[in-house]
Amino acid sequence: MKYHSTFEPASPVEARPIDRERFRTSDDKDMLRAARDLTKDINEPSATVYWSDLLLSSSIGYAALTGAILVSSVPLAVTLGIVAALALYRALLFIHELSHIHRNALPGFRLAWNALVGIPLLTPSFMYEVVHTLHHARTRYGTKDDPEYLPLALMKPWSLPLFVFIALLAPVAFIVRFALLVPLGGVIPAIRRLTWQRFSALSINPEFRRRPPEGDLKKRVLWQEIGGAIWAWCLIGSVFAFGWKPLLVALAVFSLTAILNQLRTLVAHLWENEGEPMTVTAQYLDSVNIPPPGRIAEIWAPVGLRYHALHHLMPSMPYHSLPEAHRRIAAHLGAGSTFDGANHKGMVTLVTRIARSTMTRR
Known part of the structure; x- marks a missing residue:
């Protein structure tokens, strides 16, 4: 694919060791400039791609x-x-795109996603909106104020299996949240505050406390909470109408989906920051790309999330443009560049790296 840019390509950077410590205090401006200038023409979301991907994924998931x-x-x-879990997992991860795309970019997409996926899986978009953008804030990433960061590589060895295992409980926890806490919160302000602060965000930082919703989000929270509560009680009521099997099978599928997402989260970053603010380049190097030729990453890190480090350079880049953006920047900067420093081979390699790091923390 040919492309045009006002940016004049320089000679590829020669392979050299990447000084990660230097990038904690200064950015690689050549990389940041290349990321900006080489991708200007592919920065608009395609409604055709978004809608067809969502509808196909959710249709396959519910049919299976x-x-x-x-x-x-x-x-x-x-x-x-398994097919259902993989397809619904892909559909679910559009919640990540919803937190970044402009509200006017894809008319009706947020509403459709919540109706098709968010509420049926009891993870409506308000649980990620605003929360996720805090993770991308320049001065918050990797600090105690980042809702999506834990220094897992610096924690005890038992923290990794616990981190994955806790995802098994997510479907039941979501049912309890919407079926019990939401109605009680409607009449007891203290429960409403607790539910919002502690159980209304897809975060992994146990210290995170969510602030009250504001503006348009406040309106969306109301109808999404009501929709989630009604659906949670429908799931409970289904036991009396159809027996236990449908609910148990659905919970098993959703648990598998939650575990997949937790494993992906485990290898989305290197988790090596100890709480200090980081430059954009340092954040990039602490994040992970799993570029081709491997194809399995597209299964466990779909909807562009195999390019998670690149996403941290360009948060607003639509997921379907990330492969081309990565190809352009990599070709321009060359092997051994700072950009190359966030590329990794796969999940097993990354889990092994993090596990070895925790072994030194006994």
């Missing part, structure tokens, strides 16, 4: 889930359950 509930063959049910 229905099959997993109805079939009598256990192997077939397990296979359909």
Whole structure:
């Protein structure tokens, strides 16, 4: 694919060790300039791509889930359950895009996503909106004020399996939140405040406390909370109408989806910051790209999240443009550049790296 830019490519940077410590205090301006200038023409979201991807993923997910509930063959049910988890996982991760795209960029997309995915999976978009942008704030990333950061590589060895295991409880926790805490919060202000501060954000930092919603978000929270509460009670009521099997199968599928997301989160960063503010370049190097030729990353890190480090350079870049953006910047800067320093081979390599780091913390 040819592209045009006012940026004049320089000679590729020769391979050299990357001085990560230097980039904690200063940015690689050549990389930041290249990221800006080489991608100006691919910065608009495609409505066709977004809508077709969401509708196809959610349709496959719910069809497979229905099959997993109805079939009598256990192997077939397990296979359909895995397909459902993967497809719904992809559909669910559009919540990340919703937190970045301009509210007028894709008319109706946020509403459709919440109706198709957010409320049925009890993770409406308000649980990520505003919260995620704090993670991208220049002075918050990697600090105690970052809701999506824990120095996992610097923690005890048992912290990693606990981090993954806790995702198993997420579907049941969401049902309790919406079916019990939301109605009680409607009449008891203290419960409403507690629920909002502690249980209304997809965060991993246990110290994070969410501030009250403001502006347009406040209106969206109201109808999403009501929709979630009604759906949670429908799930509970389904046991009396259809027995336990549909709900248990659905919970198993959603648990698998939650574990996939937690594993992806585990390798989205290197988690090596001890709480100090970082430059944009340092944040980039603490984040992870899993570029081709490997293809399996597109399964466990879909919707552009295999380019998570690049996303931290260009948060507003639509997910479907990230592969081309990565190709352009990598070709311009060359092997061994700072840009190359965030590229990794895959999940196993990254988990091993983080696990080895925790072993030194016994």
